Every structure is written in C-alpha cells, then in structure tokens.
Amino acid sequence: MTLIIKNVSKKFNDFTAVHDVNLEVPKSTMYGFLGGNGAGKTTTFRMILGLLPKTTGVVTFNDEPIDYSMTNKIGYLPEERGLHPKLKVWEQVQYLAELKGMKKKDIATELDYWLKRFDAFENKEKKIEALSKGNQQKVQLIAAIIHKPELLILDEPFSGLDPVNVELLKLAVKDLKEQGTTIIFSSHRMEHVEELCDYICIMSKGKAIVSGSLDNVKDDFGKKDIFIEGEHDFEFLKDFEGVEDFKMTKKGVKFTISDESYAENIYQNVTKLGYLKRFQVAEPSLNDIFIAKVGEKHE
Numbered sequence: 001m002t003l004i005i006k007n008v009s010k011k012f013n014d015f016t017a018v019h020d021v022n023l024e025v026p027k028s029t030m031y032g033f034l035g036g037n038g039a040g041k042t043t044t045f046r047m048i049l050g051l052l053p054k055t056t057g058v059v060t061f062n063d064e065p066i067d068y069s070m071t072n073k074i075g076y077l078p079e080e081r082g083l084h085p086k087l088k089v090w091e092q093v094q095y096l097a098e099l100k101g102m103k104k105k106d107i108a109t110e111l112d113y114w115l116k117r118f119d120a121f122e123n124k125e126k127k128i129e130a131l132s133k134g135n136q137q138k139v140q141l142i143a144a145i146i147h148k149p150e151l152l153i154l155d156e157p158f159s160g161l162d163p164v165n166v167e168l169l170k171l172a173v174k175d176l177k178e179q180g181t182t183i184i185f186s187s188h189r190m191e192h193v194e195e196l197c198d199y200i201c202i203m204s205k206g207k208a209i210v211s212g213s214l215d216n217v218k219d220d221f222g223k224k225d226i227f228i229e230g231e232h233d234f235e236f237l238k239d240f241e242g243v244e245d246f247k248m249t250k251k252g253v254k255f256t257i258s259d260e261s262y263a264e265n266i267y268q269n270v271t272k273l274g275y276l277k278r279f280q281v282a283e284p285s286l287n288d289i290f291i292a293k294v295g296e297k298h299e
C-alpha cells in the first residue's frame with residue numbers, strides 16, 4: 001500500500017469532524033471521496049497532508065510519515081483556491097513550482113504543455129484576476145500537478161468547470177494515474193467518481209461508512225437494478241418478492257431487487273408476456289449506494 005491512514009480523528013473543540021478513519025490506498029490508483037456537505041472530506045485531506053494540528057492517528061506514504069520533507073512528492077488542489085490575483089499565470093505557476101523544487105527551464109516546458117492541454121495557452125501572460133473562475137482553477141490544478149507528484153490530492157477538482165473542461169481534466173488525471181501517480185479526489189458528482197475511481201470512500205458525519213474497491217463495494221451492497229422495457233403492463237411485478245423502489249418509466253419499469261437470486265423468477269414471469277425490448281440486471285449505481293448508506297443512521 002502506498003498511502004495508509006490509520007485511526008485518524010480530528011476534533012474542533014468538542015465537535016468531532018473526523019472519527020477514526022482507516023483507509024489503504026494502493027499505488028497508482030484513483031480513490032474517490034464522496035460525502036455530503038460537512039461530512040469530513042476536506043478535513044481528512046488536510047490531515048493526510050499534515051496540515052492540521054492536534055490530530056490523532058497515523059498517516060504514512062510509502063511507509064514514511066508525511067511531513068515537510070515529502071512536499072516535492074505531493075500535489076494538492078485545496079478546496080479554497082489560493083492564487084495571487086496580481087500575478088501573471090506563468091509567474092504564479094513558476095512561484096509555486098519552484099517551491100516544489102523545480103528548475104525554471106523545466107517549469108517553462110511543463111507549463112506550456114499543460115496550458116496547451118487544458119486549452120488555456122492564451123492565458124499565460126494574463127493576470128490571475130483577469131481569468132474566469134474555471135480558468136483560475138485550471139491554473140491551480142497545473143500548479144498541483146506540474147512537478148509530477150507521486151501523491152495527488154484534489155479537493156473537488158471538477159466543481160466550476162464546464163463539461164468540455166471536465167473531460168480535459170478527466171483525461172489528464174487518467175494519464176497521471178497511468179504514469180504511476182496515486183490520486184485522491186473528492187466530488188459531489190457520483191458519475192465522475194464512478195467513471196474514474198478504482199476505490200471509493202463514502203463519508204458521513206465524520207465517519208468513513210463505506211470504503212474499498214468499487215467492485216467490492218457494489219458486491220457488498222448486494223442489491224441489483226432491473227430495467228424492463230416493452231409494450232406490456234408490468235405493474236404486477238411490484239408485489240414480487242425482493243422487489244423494492246418500483247418505478248414506472250417512459251418505456252417500462254425500473255426497480256431494485258434485494259438479491260440477484262430474485263431475478264430468475266421475475267425473468268420467467270415477465271417473458272411470458274411476450275416480446276421485450278429490454279431485460280437488464282445491472283450493478284447498483286454509486287448513487288443508489290450513496291443514498292441507501294448516507295440515508296441510514298450512523299451512530
């Protein structure tokens with residue numbers, strides 16, 4: 001395991017913002033953090049980075065505690081974007097990259113590469129304050145990745161980006177992962193996490209209530225979605241054993257079964273009706289899991 005988070009907790013006065021979080025993040029994987037507002041994601045990230053005093057627990061990266069000596073190996077996109085409004089884009093990135101130990105010549109080459117890749121090369125000479133919010137975010141993101149970090153932590157990297165830029169960013173993080181970077185990011189958008197991540201953690205009220213590989217999380221959840229489409233009345237399926245969350249759709253029905261073993265009986269009954277355009281047993285979506293888990297009580 002590259003990053004190990006053991007028994008990590010943080011209190012702000014009497015309020016427990018993060019409670020006993022334990023996670024293992026393998027090298028060169030993407031780990032997605034989901035959770036409602038105030039769930040504890042940013043606090044966890046800040047603890048991983050050693051930015052919060054008076055925390056309990058242990059965080060190691062490649063078997064060493066994370067401290068200042070590791071700064072060149074780590075990239076961080078904080079939730080609160082912190083760029084200097086009066087600096088030009090290249091000056092800002094150069095300043096931050098030099099702090100990470102890069103040489104001016106390498107910074108210039110890498111900056112041009114990333115600005116072009118993020119379709120923002122024309123902003124190189126502009127002041128930060130003259131850029132839109134999304135374009136400022138791209139600059140901060142470049143500053144987080146320009147030194148090719150081994151560990152990259154991105155706090156809501158997709159927020160505020162238009163769909164074209166979301167795609168550019170997705171491709172970039174996928175490439176970084178392929179090249180060996182271990183990436184953690186938070187998002188409120190389930191579909192981004194579902195598409196990109198090998199591992200997920202759902203936080204609720206400071207606790208990691210679900211964590212592990214996406215496949216295991218889906219298997220453990222157990223439930224499956226069934227989609228049926230055709231020109232028949234499917235209403236009778238509502239009363240079948242194991243059927244939950246029954247919903248009529250424009251083309252048929254969608255519901256959940258509490259275990260895949262219920263699918264066969266449903267299939268046999270529904271095929272008696274005649275031609276079907278669709279009968280699909282699908283993995284639960286992350287959205288289904290999130291709603292089911294975060295909706296439950298976690299004491």
Ligand SMILES: Nc1ncnc2c1ncn2[C@@H]1O[C@H](COP(=O)(O)OP(=O)(O)OP(=O)(O)O)[C@@H](O)[C@H]1O
Pocket residue numbers: 012017035036037038039040041042043044079
């Ligand atoms: N410096 C602080 N002092 C007091 N309370 C804090 C501090 N920082 C965070 N908190 C509290 O800790 C809890 C967790 O906050 P955190 O920012 O980690 O949540 P989050 O999951 O990142 O939320 P969001 O999705 O809204 O960004 C919240 O209730 C927040 O108000």
